[in-house]
Amino acid sequence: MSSTPPAGSRPQPWPRSHYRAWRPIGTRWMDNDLYGHVNNVVYYSWFDTAVNGYLIEAGALDIHAGEVIGLVVETQCHYFASLAFPQPVEAGLRVAHIGRSSVRYEVGIFAAGAAETAARGHFVHVYVDRASRRPVAALPTALARTLGALQ
Template sequence: MSTAAPASPRPQPLPRAHYRAFRPIGTRWLDNDIYGHVNNVVYYSWFDTAVNGYLIEQGALDIHAGAVIGLVVETQCHYFASLAFPQAVEAGLRVAHIGRSSVRYEVGIFAAGAPTCAARGHFVHVYVDRATRRPVTALPVTLHQTLESLR
């Protein structure tokens, strides 16, 4: 008799409606690998670029002088379709969970105009005091409001 848990269903690409905001991302020649598509490590860079770019634009994150910074403590990505330079790409953003000092972002990477994502993943930021690197006791108000708008 097996006591193994049943296998989880295979992740599927999600539609644009799953995400709350979109950011364009330009592919670069160096993003392609020897197989002619964007290398997997580039997707994680896109996640960071999309989330932090959005937070900076919204005035919720000051990467140079802010008292609070976000450190990535977890990340994951599932791939569904290839992307390649010089293809235009968009990152869809949403917030799945807001904790006392942490946030789980979900990011979908889309070929420009595509109805479903070519890849999707998540990462978790823990927001810490810049000087001590200890988790904050509460997210700054502007950051929290911006995160709520992505739920």
């Protein structure tokens, strides 16, 4: 499945088969807005939580003492169905592109057990040296291996 829709086409939900790894996410009371559904900014937090949680648990990212950190340089999200507290959700993850120092993640947010995304989007991390904040020459081996498994 292509990550880029044809020009002029309307974004569509993606199926579970598009994603390689899964993370459960609980909604919180504060996630709902005045309209009775999860506010759009919460989805970006879920993207970040899903990706970084996966990388930390895989031993590929040390957020406290690692030599590299990922900085988000691009994000996008398309919404298809409302979600609301106390509904459980699941985040599907995949890697669409691995560059020298950058990675494009695709994240799908699903109502628990749903066949298609309620929202889907992407974000791009540029991995930089923690001290200098300059892009790394190459992704660390453990990170590259973990990311490769998500392609």
